[in-house]
Amino acid sequence: MPIFSVESIPPGGKKTKSVREAKDKQALIDRLLMEKHSIIGIEELTEAPKERFSFDTLKRFFRKRDYSPELSIATRQLATLLAAGITVTRAFEIMIESAGVGDCLREPFIFILRGINEGKRIDKLMEEFPDVFKPNYRGIVCLGMNTGCLADAFTSLAEDLEKEVSLKRSLSAAMTYPIVTFFLSFVLNIGLFVGVLPKIVDVIADLDTELPWITKALMAIVGYLCNPYLVIISIVLIFFIAYQIFAYVSTPVGKYNFDFMKLRLPVLGYIFRYRYAENFCRSLALLIQYSVPIQEAIFISGKIADNSFMEQKLIYPTIDAVSEGIFIAQAIKKTGLLPVSSVNLLAAGEATGDVSSCLKDAAKMLELDLTTALQRSLTLIEPIMIVSMSMFVLILVLAVMLPIYQIIQNIGL
DSSP: OOEEEEEEEOTTOOOEEEEEEOSSHHHHHHHHHHTTOEEEEEEEESSOOOOOOOHHHHHHHHOOOOOHHHHHHHHHHHHHHHHTTOOHHHHHHHHHHSTTSOHHHHHHHHHHHHHHHTTOOHHHHHTTOTTTSOHHHHHHHHHHHHHTOHHHHHHHHHHHHHHHHHHHHHHHHHHHHHHHHHHHHHHHHHHIIIIIHHHHHHHHHTSSSOOOHHHHHHHHHHHHHTOHHHHHHHHHHHHHHHHHHHHHHTSHHHHHHHHHHHHTSTTHHHHHHHHHHHHHHHHHHHHHHTTOOHHHHHHHHHHHHTOHHHIIIIIHHHHHHHHTTOOHHHHHHHHTOSOHHHHHHHHHHHHHTOHHHHHHHHHHHHHHHHHHHHHHHHHHHHHHHHHHHHHHHHHHHHHHHHHHHHHHHHHHO
16 A cells, blocks of 8 residues: 655644555545544655755764663652652652652653643653653553543553563573673684684695685685775775664654564564564553543554554554444454454453453463563574584684695595
8 A cells, every 4th residue: 555654733742744554645634634633744655755964863873772771760750659649740850859860861851840830741741852752651651641540651651661671681681691602702703814814815825726615705705804994994884874774764664664674573573563462452451441432542552552564554454444333353353463362352352341351461461472482582592603603613614624625635646
């Protein structure tokens, strides 16, 4: 289906740009009006818009950092203060005055406090710091403000962030050995290629024999690494390509294609897909629990999960199908993008009239599946590293020994 670039103003929001997929322009206009958007412009895209070089993009490329550890602590403390009956303004003041906010979060929290005193919405203020407050974070805060359950929203966010931080720490601990091993082997191999192999290559080059292709390849690599100009050009070229990729992913179409690619990766795609499904089910359960209209609940849940491809292929078709009177589970099943187990639980919830509980059970089951998949993936990393290093050593030995073996055979003849 065609892809359109949309410039619009959502209800109570500010002007935004997004990428939407629809069968035609009129269908997209009808959908936007149903979502109560004020349409500014719609343009069909045939290729991704190119982003000109800018220092802002370069800064974003090098200043990426993870705020999850500090934000999880601050969110948990905010949830505790709000649950105790303290007002939002006073809660943010306490966080700023105490050590509850780290140095990296102090500026955003001060900005939010000033905006609250001016009567602005918290979720809209958070949009000024997209690197700190991700779309799913802002979406849950928006949900809490709309339902009057801001304390519950921050509690849910704190639990999710704590799980995410715990998962990242587990991944970091599991990856420490492979990374250290890879780094040491890389340094040793560079030293070998630059310091030792050139002398061996010179000796092999003087041999009066036909060299095997693997030895010729080794000689070419050694010659390349010993040429400082080629190495510098390669490094500059790598940085330029990385910047171009980052600039492309920063565009709406680039993000759409990047999100699609993430879901199609061999092992990680399974993890990304289940992570998205877990976020979607948990968010939708919370929205239905607070009696948010079903179409709006599906739309918000899709935004919270933050995947452009899933948003186009799952959320909007589901909203269209539900508006025609089709059950949610049937509409989602047609897309084939959520696990069958979660779709079956959703169907059971619709049949029994307890959709929220069934979606929560689906989210728990998906979380368990995700944890199992991650543990299984981590156990494969070490043997893969060992096999890869063994193959490299074998290739190196063959490249050096095969010419010597040929000469010995020629002498024997």
